[in-house]
Amino acid sequence: LTSCSCHSSSFTIILCLKLSSITNAMRSKPNFVLLMADDLGIGDIGCFGNDTIRTPNIDKLAIEGVKLTHHLAAAPVCTPSRAAFYTGRYPVRSGMDTSVGPRVLMTLGGSGGLPRNETTFAKILQTHGYSTGIIGKWHQGLNCETRNDHCHHPLSHGFHYFYGMPFTLVNECQPWSHSPFYARLSSYLGISSQMAVIAMVSLILISYTNINSMMRKFFNLFCYWDCLVMRNHEIVQQPMDIQRTTLQILVEAHQFIERNKNTPFLLFVSLLQVHTPLVSTEKFIGKSKHGIYGDNVEEMDFMVGSVVDAIDHVGLKDNTLIYFTSDQGGHLEIKDGGSQTGGWNGIYRGGKGMAGWEGGIRVPAVIRWPNVIVPNSTIDEPTSLMDIYPTVVHLGGGELPNDRIIDGRSLVPLLKNQTSHSEHEFLFHYCGTNIHAVRWHQRESGAIWKAHYMTPVFYPEGAIGCYDIIICACEGKHVQIHNPPLLFELSSDPSEAKPLLPYSEPKYEAVISRIDLAVAEHQKTIITVPQQLAPLNNMWKFWIQPCCGKFPFCWCSISSAQYK
């Protein structure tokens, strides 16, 4: 039943279509649709307790499936959190985290990125008959040595198809691409040799002096080079139009599902929402009760619903596992003129950038997989974004790599109700390369202990957040070291409000010494690897900067990419 040739009569065609959808439904290998929002807080979602923001589509997924109430990101910022998601490993293992300088890739003109020898879940599924696609944000690097080598590109990491931003949304993506002035300026730049000379001289300055960032800002005024959209290896829009891209992501997701409905597939929809700049399409602007942030969350929910509908529409509902999550907690420190532009982490303390405090890493998650998962159920056990790796590999018929440590644990036994315990006993919460906190899920007692060895120094005093540096840092004067460690028991104190004290908590000593031992054992497994985010790798190099056109005149908009 796997192939059928369709000739002449329309009757045969209809029969064939019927047969192929039956084939797909009877297959034992499920399809996977993984959806990830950016910087979304656990408190932003209706089914996680929000009563003023409307997320009916995500809520419906939870009603039809399972809600993971204790789901944790492996890092509190994008690049390392996603590296861990793709590889099932703590980001320190792939060199995708750092404590020195920015913890995310800062430009597409840098040479760092997810190393070629890391094996993503997509790469494994590709060898097991899956058609694999990623639509949306990547943020795992692009080139190593030249403008077009694409060594870190999604297509080098197990995806058959890519449409979206190789980088990430940043505020610079917004202003100029919408203005008529920009259009005039770019055509002016294109013909003026004087400007070309200025551009070349500036480029030389950029690469050889320390005013690098100042000069880049100057160029960003005209055209933010990193805000571009690619289809596979081709740049289709530079600079991108954010509103158009949002809609296009949806069209692309629908088309991918339609194209691949007769083979097993894995589709990762990596949404651009709800990262700043919060650009929503007309339909959602001004509609929520929470300003432009709420509008963006509601638009994101609409997109989730639309992708789910596409699955149901082609008759793949029963044979598709749908997962929705966020890469880390909401960003508390970003505010635009006093109004909210970052996510809300509900009862959890802290937010994006904070590796130890729950608000930075505890994210909303739901999974729908009809006939397997008990509808409207919850999994309260600690689980990790890294668990998706062994889960999809296992269900897709693949084997985990045996030449390296995989830190994720398959969710299958929990999803199938074969166990009530997650396999995670200890989870290490890294801030860059430092362990800021450790979670111990004590099997016998069911207690969930969390010890903080370091916490970020908040500013201003009394605030929750690092409003002086916009995102909390991991080392030096930006952290407070706790010796003895701060200890909380999360089942009784999920907001980490009252630390348990050595002299009043009888179990304090025993718990800390068990956790210390686990840290020592874990650290023995960490080997030194090339640092992808080291300053030299994360630095802008003009010869690596992807460019649609003749560098530095990088402008294009290829019509085949347009939203129809």
Ligand SMILES: *[C@@H]1O[C@H](CO)[C@@H](O)[C@H](O)[C@H]1NC(C)=O
């Ligand atoms: C719902 O989400 C909005 C937007 O993030 C937030 O401001 C509000 O406090 C949340 N409400 C609840 C009850 O969590």
Ligand SMILES: *[C@@H]1O[C@H](CO)[C@@H](O)[C@H](O)[C@H]1NC(C)=O
């Ligand atoms: C990938 O290559 C680097 C550099 O040679 C090495 O240090 C690292 O251990 C390798 N990783 C894996 C998973 O093989």
